[in-house]
Amino acid sequence: MKTLIVEDDFTSRTILQSFLKDYGVSHIAVNGKEAVEAVRQALDAGEPYNLICLDIMMPEMDGQQALKQIRALEEAKGILSTYGAKVIMTTVLGDMKNICDAYSSLCDAYLIKPIGQKKLLQELNKLGLIK
Secondary structure, three states: OOOEEEEEHHHHHHHHHHHHHHHHOHHHHOOOOHHHHHHHHHOOOOOOOOOOOOEEEEEEOOHHHHHHHEEEHHHHHOOHHOOOOOEEEEOOOOOHHHHHHHHHHOEEEEEEEOHHHHHHHHHHHOOOOOO
């Protein structure tokens, strides 16, 4: 499984990396702009991400904007969201507006921090990324 962890907080990045280390390679982006560029490069190389863990509150471009642009990049390559990267929003924001906005932009799951390893792995299992 090829994962992109998009998180501006070092501790949160490190925790997600440790949770996912046994499941494949993880790349890091510290804001939405970097995430969109990483996805673009991966798609252009024909090696798309299987999973994107995407924070919402970040500098330069937030996760909501990044999600929209990521789905647009996939669509431009002829990839429907159901066949694109599985996107899990990983955020402290638990309000209905952010949750609804994320699902409207075609995220696959929404986890509120702090995120435990068991909960993350349950979501990955539900999404068919691990067994």
